[in-house]
Amino acid sequence: MTGQRTAQRTAQPTAPPAPAGPAAETPAVPRFYRVASRREDTADTVTLELTEPAQPVPAFAPGQFAMLTAFGVGEVPISVSGLGDSGGGRARRLEHTLRAVGAVTRALHAAPPGSLIGVRGPFGTGWDVASAAGRDIVIVAGGIGLAPLRPVVLSALADRSRYGRIVLLAGARTPGDLLYAGELERWSRDGVEVAVTVDRADSAWSGEVGLVTALIEPAGLAPGNSVAFVCGPDIMMRFTADALAARGLPASRIRVSLERNMRCGAGWCGHCQLGPLLVCRDGPVVSYDRAAPLMRVREL
Amino acid sequence: MTGTATPAPRLIDIDGLPALFEALRGRGYTVVGPTVRDGAIVVAELASAAELPFGWGVETEAGRYRLRERSDTAAFGHSAGPQSWKTVLHPARAKLWSADRVTGSAGTSIVETGAAEPPRYALLGVRPCDVRAIGILDQVLTGGRHADPVYRGRRDGAFVIAVECTEPGATCFCTSMGGGPGADSGFDLALTELTDGGDHRFVVRTGTAAGAGVLADVPSRAADEATVRHAATAVAEAAGHMGRTMPTQGLPRLLADSRESPHWDDVASRCLTCGNCTMVCPTCFCTTTEDVTDLTGDHAERWRVWDSCFALDFSYLHGGSVRTSGQSRYRQWITHKLGTWHDQFGSSGCVGCGRCIAWCPAGIDITQEVSTLASMLEQAAADEDKP
Ligand SMILES: Cc1cc2nc3c(=O)[nH]c(=O)nc-3n(C[C@H](O)[C@H](O)[C@H](O)COP(=O)(O)OP(=O)(O)OC[C@H]3O[C@@H](n4cnc5c(N)ncnc54)[C@H](O)[C@@H]3O)c2cc1C
Ligand code: SF4
Ligand code: SF4
Ligand code: FES
Secondary structure, three states: OHHHHHHHHHHOOOOOOOOOOOOOOOOOOOEEEEEEEEEEOOOOEEEEEEEOOOOOOEOOOOOOEEEEEEOOOEEEEEEOOEOOOOHHHEOOOEEEEEEOOOHHHHHHHOOOOOOEEEEEEEEOEOOOHHHHOOOEEEEEEEHHHHHHHHHHHHHHHHOHHHOOOEEEEEEEOOHHHOOOHHHHHHHHHOOEEEEEEEOOOOOOOOOEEOOHHHHHHHHOOOHHHEEEEEEOOHHHHHHHHHHHHHOOOOHHHEEEEOOOOOOOOOOOOOOOEEOOEEHHHHOEEEEHHHHHHHHOOOOO | OOOOOOOOOEEEEHHHHHHHHHHHHHOOOEEEEEEEEOOEEEEEEOOOHHHOOOOEEEEEEOOEEEEEEOOOOOOOOOOOOOOOOHHHHOOOEEEEEEEEEEEEOOEEEEEEEOOOOOOOEEEEEEOHHHHHHHHHHHHHHHOOOOOOHHHHHHHHOOEEEEEOOOOOOOOOOOOOOOOOOOOOOOOOEEEEEEOHHHOOEEEEEEOOHHHHHHHHOOOOEEOOHHHHHHHHHHHHHHHHHOOOOOOOOOHHHHHHHOOOOOHHHHHHHHOOOOOHHHHHOOOOOOEEEEEEEOOOOOEEEEEEEEOOOOOHHHHEEOOEEOOOOHHHHHHHHHHHHHHHHHHHHOOOOOOOOOHHHHOOOOOOOHHHHHHHHHHHHHHHHHHHHOO
16 A cells, blocks of 8 residues: 555645654664663762663764653653763663652662663754854753753763863752762863852852852853753743843854653654644754744743 | 556445455455444444445534434445544554563563554545545654554555545535545545435545455446546535635634634633543544553553543643643644644644534534634734724
8 A cells, every 4th residue: 555655645745854863663662771870969869870771772962862661650751861882873871860750750760770771762852062063062050951961061071172161050959959069070170161059058058059040140151152052940941041142142052952741752642742843853952042932932 | 656547437336335345354454434333423343334324424513413314325424423543543542562571590671572463454434534634644653753653553554445525514624624525645445425316336446556456356337427427526516515614824823823812711711621622633643651560560561542632631741731721722722733733744733524513512613713813813913003
C-alpha cells in the first residue's frame, strides 16, 4: 500500500520539515543504563551518572533531554546535565541532575549505584552553544535550571578560545539549594565569571541575597556582543529575559528552555503544546523572540 | 502509481459483498466497518457483510444523534457515528512495551519481552472526510522525526475501502474544510453506493495495486457510462447539501487574535469539559501513559491511553496545571484544531465530519463558535476605527 501512502502524503499541504539528524531507532522503548555513581548535590537533588547501556541511544547535545524511566513507576523528561563520553555518535555515558518532587523523580532520586534506569532520547532542541562563537556567553540559572545549563559551561570551557567572556549568574532558594557548589569554584578559577544569589540567606552566607535579575546590572554585560542562555521557573525566565532585552540584548539572542507536561518526548502525545509549539520537538530551547509572546498569555 | 492509467470503474452488485469479505479475509485482513450497536452506528470487527447497517440512516443535530430507518436498504447511508477509524489505527489503549527485571550471576538486567505483530485491518466504509483524517494522523504520528510504532504498524498493514458520500448529515461541513463528499486519493478501493430503482450496487474505483488485486477476486462487471455519471452526480450534488458551513478564511489568524477574547467565558459557561469532542474527533491524537507492574514488581508494562486536553491534569506541571479554567481548555481545543495545527503539522486538524457537534452533551457547535469569534473581532475592529 505504499502507493496509497504516497498519494496521501502528497495531498498534504506544506508540512514543516522534519529536523535533521539521525532519529532514535526505537523511540518508544527505553534503553536501560546502569547508575555508575550518585552524587547528592543538595537535600533533594542528585546527579546520576549513567553508563553500560544495553544499547546506547544516540548522543545528546547540550539542552536536549531524555525521558527517564523508573522501572514500574513511570517516566519523566529530564535534561542532560553532562555529556560525558559519546563515542561513535552514541551516548555511552550520561549525566542527569534531578530534583525529587513527585513519584517518578523520587524513585529516580533514590536509585542506588548499580541499579537500572531507562533512557529514551535524545529529544528536543539544544542550546546551540557554537552559535555564540566570537561572542560573550551569558548564562542565567534559577534553581534546578542550572542543570541543563551545566553542559553549556562545560562545552564552552572545553573550547575556551572560541568565546569571549563566560558569565554565569545563578540563583537558589537558600545556600543549601545551590547546585554544583564545588564546580562553581572550579569554573570560577577556570575563568568563568560566577555570581550567585539566594532568596533566603542563612547565618553562614555572606553573599548576595535577592533575585537573580539583580545580578545582571553588576555583571557589566556587553549586550551588543552576547548570547544569553536562560533556564529556571517560567516567571524567572521572563523577568530575566526582559531585563536582558531592556539592556539591549536582542530577543533573538536570548534562549530560554521551556517546561511543559511531557508524556512522550517524541511529538506523539500532544501534552507539551504551547500555542504553535510542540515543546518536545520545537523546544525545549527556544529563542525569546518566539517564546515571549506565548509566555505572556495566561493558561496558554 | 507511476505510468499506469487509472483502471476503468467497475460495478459490484450487493450480492458481491460476501466475496469482498472473503477476498480480504483470505489476505489476512480483519474487516472492520460500520454496524448497529446500542442505538448507534459504530465501527467494529465484522464477521460478515450481513452485519453492515442495511437500511439504517442517522439524524444528527447539535447534541443529538438518532438512528432512523431508511426507505432503502443502503449499507452506507449514514453520516459519521461516535467512533472514527482512529479507534482502529490509534487505539484507545495500546501496550508500548513490557519488560522483566532478571537477577542472575551477572547482576540485574532488564529484558524486553517480545512485541506482538501488529494486526492487519481492512477498513470498510471510510468516508472521504475520514480518509483525510487518516492522512492527517499519518502526518502527526509518522510524518515527523520519530514515527509512532503502534500507529505505523497498524497503518502500514491497513487496507482502506472508502465509500463516497451522497447524503451529508446536518452537522457535516467537509467542503468548508477543503474536502468534499468524493474520494480522490488515500484509498485502495473507493465505492459509491447506488440503490435507485431497487438495484443495489456499488461503483468501484481502484486506488492501488493492492486494491486491484482484491477487486480481481470479487465478481464485478464493467460499469456503464450512465451509471458512472449517475454516481458522480450524486456525489457532486452532496457537496451542495452540507448541513453546516465553517467560515474558513484565515482561521489560524482569527484564533490567534482571539486569545484574549471575552467569548471564552461564554463558551465555558456551557462547556462541561467532558472531553467527548476529543474522543469522537477522528484527528485528536493525544495520549498519556500508565506504567504498571505485577505483584513481584519485576514485570513492568507501559500502556498508552487516549487523553484529552479537556482533562485538568493534561497540562500538569509540578505545582499545578497550566490550564485550570474551562475557558483556557476550550480555547486550547478549538485553537489547536483550526489554528496551531497548521504551525505544528502543516494543515488544519479539522476535516468537518461534525462528530464533535453531534456528541457534545451541551450542543456546542464548532462552526457557531468560530462565527461568533469572527464577528466579535470584526466588531472590535469596527469600534477601534470609530473616532
Ligand atoms: C524538557 C524538560 C526538562 C527537564 N529537566 C529537568 C531536570 O534536568 N531536572 C529536574 O529535576 N527536572 C527536570 N524537569 C522537570 C521534571 O520533568 C518534573 O519535575 C517531573 O516530571 C515531575 O514528575 P514526578 O512524577 O516526579 O512529580 P509530580 O510533580 O508529582 O508529578 C506527578 C505527575 O505529574 C506529571 N508531571 C509533572 N510534571 C511533568 C512534566 N514536566 N512532564 C510530564 N509529566 C509531568 C506526571 O504524570 C507525574 O507522574 C524537566 C522538565 C522538562 C519538560
Ligand atoms: S473538530 Fe469536530 S468536525 Fe472537526 S474533525 Fe474533529 S470532530 Fe470532526
Ligand atoms: S484538540 Fe486537544 S485532544 Fe485534540 S489533538 Fe489538540 S490538544 Fe489533543
Ligand atoms: S511530549 Fe509528547 S508531544 Fe511533546
